[in-house]
Amino acid sequence: MNQLLVKENSHLLVSRAMHPQNTQVNIKGCIVGGEKTVVVAGPCAIESEELLKETAFKVRAAGASILRGGAYKPRTSPYSFQGHGEEGLKILARVGQEMNMPVVTELMDSQDIELVVDYTDVLQVGARNMYNYSLLKKLGRLDKPVLLKRGISATIEEWLLAAEYILAGGNHQVIMCERGLRSAEPWTRNTLDLSGVALVKEISHLPVMVDPSHGTGVRSLVNPMARAALAAGADGIMVEVHPHPEKAFSDGPQSLTPKGFSQLMRELDPIARACGRRVK
Ligand code: PEP
Ligand code: MN
Numbered sequence: 001m002n003q004l005l006v007k008e009n010s011h012l013l014v015s016r017a018m019h020p021q022n023t024q025v026n027i028k029g030c031i032v033g034g035e036k037t038v039v040v041a042g043p044c045a046i047e048s049e050e051l052l053k054e055t056a057f058k059v060r061a062a063g064a065s066i067l068r069g070g071a072y073k074p075r076t077s078p079y080s081f082q083g084h085g086e087e088g089l090k091i092l093a094r095v096g097q098e099m100n101m102p103v104v105t106e107l108m109d110s111q112d113i114e115l116v117v118d119y120t121d122v123l124q125v126g127a128r129n130m131y132n133y134s135l136l137k138k139l140g141r142l143d144k145p146v147l148l149k150r151g152i153s154a155t156i157e158e159w160l161l162a163a164e165y166i167l168a169g170g171n172h173q174v175i176m177c178e179r180g181l182r183s184a185e186p187w188t189r190n191t192l193d194l195s196g197v198a199l200v201k202e203i204s205h206l207p208v209m210v211d212p213s214h215g216t217g218v219r220s221l222v223n224p225m226a227r228a229a230l231a232a233g234a235d236g237i238m239v240e241v242h243p244h245p246e247k248a249f250s251d252g253p254q255s256l257t258p259k260g261f262s263q264l265m266r267e268l269d270p271i272a273r274a275c276g277r278r279v280k
Contacts, residue, residue, distance in 0.1 A: 013167040014160050014174075019205040025145050025173045027121050028102040030065045032145075032175050033207030037272045037279050038236035040104060040209070041261060042068035044251035045081060046088035049095065054243050056099045058258035063265045063280045066122070067092070067101040068238060072108040073250060074128045081249040089119035096121070104147055104238075110135040117144055127152050127179055127214075130162050140169015147209065147238075149177045156196055160204060176200055176208045177238060178229075180215035189217020189254070192225050194232045207235040213254045219245070222256055223264050230271045239264065 010017035024033040032038045041064035046052050056067050071088030073081060084091070089105065096103035104122035107113060108129065116123065122145045129135055130151035139146050146166055150159045163174045178197050180190025192215035200208050210229035212222045226237045242248045242255040256264060265279060272279045 012160070012164050013172070014163050014204045014206060016203060016205050021205060023172065023174075023205045023207060025175050025207055027066060027145050030102055032209070033235045035277055036065075037230055037234070037268070037277050038066065038209070039064045039265070039268070039279060040066040040068050040236065040238040041241045043070075043242045043248065044213075044240045044255065045070045045073050045083055045249050046091050046105075047084075047249050049091045051243060052091055052095045053098070055241055055258065056095050056101060058243070059241050059261055060099055060101055062258070062262040064261070065101070067096055067099065067103045068105070068124075068240075069103070070106050070250075071116075072106055072112070074106070074108055074126050075250070086115060089116060093119040107135070107139075110138050113138055113142075117142060121145065122147050122175070124177075125149060125162075127154075130154055130159065133162075133165060136162055136165035137169055140166045140171045142171055143173075144171070145173040145175065146171065147175045147177050149179050149211070150181070150193075150196070152190075153182045156199055156203075160200065163204075163206060174206050175236075176204070176206050177211055178208065178215065178234075179211040180217075187218075188221065190215055192216060192229075194225075194228055197229065197232045197234050201233045208233070209236040209238055210234045211238045213238070213240040213251065213256075217254045219254055219256060219260070222254065223260075223267055226264055227267055227271050230268055230275060230277075233275070237268075 102121035183191035212225035
């Protein structure tokens with residue numbers, strides 16, 4: 001481990017040296033960074049109210065605490081589905097309320113901040129925006145939890161310093177989220193950096209989540225990597241679930257079915273217990 005990194009950052013707000021106890025982020029009573037390992041689940045994108053409702057109902061029944069769904073999708077191709085925008089946000093807020101589940105959604109453009117903030121309980125900064133410092137500064141001025149994804153090839157230091165931008169503005173409700181790094185490996189979408197999870201937990205007091213869906217891009221790898229994430233000390237996981245992955249507008253190949261998600265929850269339970277935590 002690079003000791004210099006820890007030393008040089010010891011004065012930072014994200015550093016454990018500055019704040020030895022674990023930070024707990026309270027999302028409408030759901031505590032991230034506490035005893036319970038928090039599971040966020042839902043589709044990649046909000047496609048329709050009906051589909052989101054069905055997904056939310058099933059993931060909640062299986063034990064998910066927070067519902068995810070994208071209204072603004074950062075797609076590689078401009079011709080791919082870009083998300084339903086404000087209409088999607090309205091659907092997410094309605095379904096979250098109906099199911100009594102807090103919701104998380106990605107904010108792509110700082111111009112949309114005032115709009116998105118009213119519809120969501122957690123603002124997600126996507127991997128492509130981790131370096132968007134003007135966006136991070138604006139999030140620092142809010143009183144709203146932020147889920148900060150690690151950049152596509154960001155170092156731990158860059159990721160922690162991105163979080164520092166938000167804390168420096170006065171908003172200490174930051175959840176880090178490892179979602180895999182671009183590597184030379186073509187069989188997976190990204191390479192999930194679980195040593196980075198343990199390292200961030202060591203250096204920082206902020207809670208860390210893991211997204212094994214984007215972290216692998218492969219459905220069959222989601223469960224093993226989610227289990228490994230818990231064993232590595234993750235405070236939560238975020239997984240994509242779709243009732244009909246083969247028909248999903250985005251990220252079908254990495255989406256679990258609701259049945260697969262129930263299986264995942266069963267697999268996570270003994271691992272959480274072995275780590276002195278619980279998933280439900
Ligand atoms: C997502 O979670 O919907 C997403 C686009 O993830 P990432 O920013 O990690 O690619
Ligand atoms: Mn996705």
